[in-house]
Amino acid sequence: MIDTNRLLSLFEKLISFDSPSFSERKIGDFVTQQLHKLGVSVWEDGAAEEIGGQCGNLLGFLEGDLTLPPLLLCAHLDTVKPSHNKQMQISKAGVITSAGETVLGADDCAGIASILEALTALKASGLPHRPIELLFTVAEEPYCRGVQALDLSRIRSGEAYVFDLAGPVGTAAYQAPTILSFTSVFTGRSAHAGFAPEQGIHAIGVAARAVAAIPCGRIDGNTTLNIGTIIGGTANNVVPNCCTLTGEIRSYSGTAAMKLLADITQTMQKIAKEHGAKADISYSVHVAAYRTDPESAVAKRFKTVCSELGLPGHLVPTFGGSDNNYLTQKGIQGIVVATAMNNCHSTREYTTIAELEHAARLALALMLSKE
Numbered sequence: 065m066i067d068t069n070r071l072l073s074l075f076e077k078l079i080s081f082d083s084p085s086f087s088e089r090k091i092g093d094f095v096t097q098q099l100h101k102l103g104v105s106v107w108e109d110g111a112a113e114e115i116g117g118q119c120g121n122l123l124g125f126l127e128g129d130l131t132l133p134p135l136l137l138c139a140h141l142d143t144v145k146p147s148h149n150k151q152m153q154i155s156k157a158g159v160i161t162s163a164g165e166t167v168l169g170a171d172d173c174a175g176i177a178s179i180l181e182a183l184t185a186l187k188a189s190g191l192p193h194r195p196i197e198l199l200f201t202v203a204e205e206p207y208c209r210g211v212q213a214l215d216l217s218r219i220r221s222g223e224a225y226v227f228d229l230a231g232p233v234g235t236a237a238y239q240a241p242t243i244l245s246f247t248s249v250f251t252g253r254s255a256h257a258g259f260a261p262e263q264g265i266h267a268i269g270v271a272a273r274a275v276a277a278i279p280c281g282r283i284d285g286n287t288t289l290n291i292g293t294i295i296g297g298t299a300n301n302v303v304p305n306c307c308t309l310t311g312e313i314r315s316y317s318g319t320a321a322m323k324l325l326a327d328i329t330q331t332m333q334k335i336a337k338e339h340g341a342k343a344d345i346s347y348s349v350h351v352a353a354y355r356t357d358p359e360s361a362v363a364k365r366f367k368t369v370c371s372e373l374g375l376p377g378h379l380v381p382t383f384g385g386s387d388n389n390y391l392t393q394k395g396i397q398g399i400v401v402a403t404a405m406n407n408c409h410s411t412r413e414y415t416t417i418a419e420l421e422h423a424a425r426l427a428l429a430l431m432l433s434k435e
């Protein structure tokens with residue numbers, strides 16, 4: 065029922081829009097138009113204004129013939145950069161890559177294309193189906209800013225399938241971490257580096273000691289810590305009075321993430337104090353950890369549908385965030401399904417015709433599932 069040519073032209077059309085985060089107006093209008101053609105009612109929320117973007121989140125609903133609860137299928141409208149003038153090329157083996165110096169945009173146009181092609185095939189088939197709810201979010205890439213602006217009480221479904229995971233189609237993530245980032249500003253004292261270095265307090269030196277004392281990398285099976293940037297100083301002849309570190313913590317346990325943050329805060333402040341400097345630490349929690357029970361209805365349906373389609377049906381933990389981190393906070397059972405995207409967030413990003421077909425078949429099978 066999935067039409068490969070239709071699916072490929074849809075994918076090509078979707079990636080042709082330059083839709084970096086906060087600039088999703090054109091792709092959003094195209095998706096809305098497609099949904100209207102398929103008889104789906106669409107409501108755009110006020111996220112554009114709230115987050116300073118062009119387009120809001122799109123929430124669609126297709127009434128069903130069957131009296132079953134609706135299922136939610138979700139994908140995001142934005143892509144990472146470089147994204148201007150994205151074009152694709154297809155190899156003889158059916159591998160689809162960017163034809164230029166941009167990302168391909170399979171993250172997450174593969175998700176949008178799969179869902180829209182599945183809806184098109186569903187409509188063409190005339191088969192009875194359950195009610196289907198659709199969510200296309202904006203600004204997912206910058207830590208899910210778009211979905212955070214959505215009134216999640218509007219969602220009617222108890223089960224969510226977020227089409228936004230790398231890896232072979234037939235895999236889904238049931239667990240994802242809390243992700244928080246932090247900024248540490250070390251303040252020392254400036255002085256002339258040649259005339260009076262002893263009057264200075266070397267903020268870069270203090271920050272370097274702090275970096276050396278903090279365990280970066282995999283802390284344990286549940287938690288990672290990284291210091292990602294360091295910026296400081298003003299000139300070669302000035303003892304630097306300021307140095308800023310930024311980093312992130314990820315953990316399957318929100319409590320463990322906060323405990324680690326408290327520990328490193330203490331370490332940084334202690335070292336700063338020992339050297340007569342000061343360390344001010346601020347942080348922001350971007351997404352909260354979740355774990356969807358692998359025996360829950362959403363996971364079971366995924367496995368059933370995969371076995372019908374001859375796909376593996378593997379449930380795995382992921383160490384990345386997605387809109388699902390927010391959906392699950394509201395009591396929706398959600399998993400993130402692999403959606404024909406690989407090497408995401410790089411210009412080496414690729415998908416394949418076969419994987420796109422699998423993802424569209426998966427979306428269609430969920431729409432047609434009878435339990």
Ligand SMILES: [Zn+2]
Binds near residue numbers: 140172204228
């Ligand atoms: Zn994505």
